[in-house]
Amino acid sequence: MSQLRFHHLLLLRNSRRPPSFPFSSSTKTTPLLSLFGSTPRSGTMAAYSTVAEAPRLLLRQLFEKESSTYTYLLADVGHPDKPAMLVDPVDKTVDRDLTLVKELGLKLIYALNTHVHADHVTGTGLIKGKMPGVKSVISKSSNAKADLLVEHGDNIYFGNLFLEVRATPGHTMGCVTYVTGDGSDQPHPRMAFTGDALLIRGCGRTDFQGGSSHQLYQSVHSQIFSLPKDTLLYPAHDYKGFTVTTVGEEMLYNPRLTKDEETFQSIMENLNLSYPKMMAVAVPANLACGLQDLNAKV
Numbered sequence: 001m002s003q004l005r006f007h008h009l010l011l012l013r014n015s016r017r018p019p020s021f022p023f024s025s026s027t028k029t030t031p032l033l034s035l036f037g038s039t040p041r042s043g044t045m046a047a048y049s050t051v052a053e054a055p056r057l058l059l060r061q062l063f064e065k066e067s068s069t070y071t072y073l074l075a076d077v078g079h080p081d082k083p084a085m086l087v088d089p090v091d092k093t094v095d096r097d098l099t100l101v102k103e104l105g106l107k108l109i110y111a112l113n114t115h116v117h118a119d120h121v122t123g124t125g126l127i128k129g130k131m132p133g134v135k136s137v138i139s140k141s142s143n144a145k146a147d148l149l150v151e152h153g154d155n156i157y158f159g160n161l162f163l164e165v166r167a168t169p170g171h172t173m174g175c176v177t178y179v180t181g182d183g184s185d186q187p188h189p190r191m192a193f194t195g196d197a198l199l200i201r202g203c204g205r206t207d208f209q210g211g212s213s214h215q216l217y218q219s220v221h222s223q224i225f226s227l228p229k230d231t232l233l234y235p236a237h238d239y240k241g242f243t244v245t246t247v248g249e250e251m252l253y254n255p256r257l258t259k260d261e262e263t264f265q266s267i268m269e270n271l272n273l274s275y276p277k278m279m280a281v282a283v284p285a286n287l288a289c290g291l292q293d294l295n296a297k298v
């Protein structure tokens with residue numbers, strides 16, 4: 001039964017792809033990231049040993065108030081192991097997040113970053129110190145270190161659920177958006193964790209870390225606005241008290257991204273934001289994705 005289930009998932013992985021990313025020079029096949037992350041591209045799936053149950057997504061949105069960052073906890077609670085992942089954990093709130101993981105009886109397998117953040121230090125290193133089995137994940141194009149470097153088109157499995165990786169550069173060159181899978185056994189409506197590419201009624205700035213307003217505009221339009229209109233969008237930050245939006249809502253009301261590209265670029269060139277206070281500390285720490293903290297006292 002588990003083998004059949006696995007083959008079904010394998011087909012699903014190979015048959016559904018995100019739209020090709022406009023800045024990518026080559027098409028690629030979809031590598032596999034397995035349940036526990038140890039054999040991502042080998043096809044060995046020893047972890048799939050249990051009776052199949054319908055996948056059921058648990059989602060929690062967690063806030064870190066100093067940097068106004070959202071961390072997301074996702075788990076397949078229909079799976080007997082309740083495998084879970086954290087998206088964009090912050091160092092300051094790792095204890096809170098791991099307590100919640102334990103209280104809910106989840107098995108944390110991945111700590112994902114949408115990009116190299118400039119305003120806060122990722123919680124990835126602390127998490128790995130406290131839970132050594134957890135694998136850190138970031139995009140290959142970010143040029144950061146991590147246990148797993150993902151690329152556009154990769155699928156990251158947790159139990160029988162998965163997140164699709166979509167390259168959405170522009171805020172930084174390595175930004176990705178993680179989108180819940182497309183399929184009858186995956187959550188409906190779909191959900192996208194947009195990092196700083198798309199903020200609610202806004203978007204990430206494009207004035208450092210390889211940022212480009214042209215790329216950001218193309219990324220959002222080709223990779224996020226191409227999703228079904230009811231797709232729920234969860235950003236990495238909010239500065240106004242919003243929590244969630246949808247593709248349809250942002251296509252109508254986003255004051256920057258509803259404009260033509262030329263107007264968008266002019267808006268982005270005139271934001272006049274000061275650099276994040278933590279930038280000099282956060283960027284080098286996040287390029288190591290917290291791996292430098294592995295021997296730190298926890």
Ligand SMILES: N[C@@H](CCC(=O)N[C@@H](CSS)C(=O)NCC(=O)O)C(=O)O
Nearest residue numbers: 118119196202203204205273275276277
């Ligand atoms: N004041 C904050 C930084 C605020 C900021 O620059 N936010 C970034 C995302 S974190 S790099 C951004 O892209 N903002 C876009 C916008 O329109 O606000 C601090 O000092 O940390």
